[in-house]
Amino acid sequence: MKARFWGVRGSVPAPGPDTNRYGGNTSCVSVRTANGELIIIDMGTGLMHLGHSLLPTEFGKGQGKATILLSHAHWDHIQGLGFFAPVFIPGNQFVLFGHAKSSSMLEGILEGQMNPNFSPLYTLKNLGAAVEVRAVVPGEPVTAGSVQIIGRPNPHGSTTALAFRIEEAGRSFVYASDVGYGDGGPTPEVLALYQGADVLLHDCTYTPEHQATRRNRGFSSYEDAALAAIAAGVKHLVMFHYDQDYTDSDVDSLAAACRAYLDARGGSAIRLTAAAEGEELEI
Ligand SMILES: [Zn+2]
Secondary structure, three states: OEEEEEEOEOOOOOOOHHHOOOOOOEOEEEEEOOOOOEEEEOOOOHHHHHHHHHOOOHHHHOOOEEEEEOOOOOHHHOOOHHHOHHHHOOOOEEEEEEOOOOHHHHHHHHHHOOOOOOOOOOOHHHOOOEEEEEEOOOOOOEEEOOEEEEEEEEEEOOEEEEEEEEEEOOEEEEEEOOOOOEOOEOOHHHHHHHOOOOEEEEEOOEOHHHHHOOHHHOOOEHHHHHHHHHHHOOOEEEEEOEOOOOOHHHHHHHHHHHHHHHHHOOOOOOEEEEOOOOOEEEO
């Protein structure tokens, strides 16, 4: 499978000359399975650019199908939905999986952002495409075409965010953004979700110094990401969800510090990449 980054920024879009290299769009990653199926993870503003790229394909003719995995419903993970061109084309079909007590509750949360005070779209029913919303039961696999996906919640400030593991033909990709672990680090269930992953994409919002003054926001430092990667024995750690105030050179420094921390803690065999908009990874 192939993963592509459409938005790697946390919290709020941060476009401008200082963020051009890594990109200023908020969280959105696409995964193409070996069978050609499309899985979209999170709907930050990067989703708009993914949508444009899909218009020359079956999605432009109303014949597209995709699975959407939603980690949680904070703005930087949902604001791209109303600007995702394929949802306005009748015939396209999307199944959206997220974390809530019920599918109807999750649908209500997404409807909330379409309230006329916030958006002219008014309701998900006005989108043209069919969008089916389903609640994920933690630990229970969901099927997206030919692949199995498992979701597990991580603490994220006052809420939780789902981490997802996608497996296909013995290869594994784990998406774990927006994570603020307790003192003990990942739970055993979450560590099992990360275990041995070919690629672990992990929240790397802060330096440890900045995290210490913003603990209640529920984000990881590069140290949290590195320790999770080492504990789970992953092969490749991908840094993601950088603070909106970090320039490209700040992210370079974050990556260098993460590399040094991995090496000092026994993780020198772990490959490290700082996710950048437009880049693609073969998994
Ligand atoms: Zn976020």
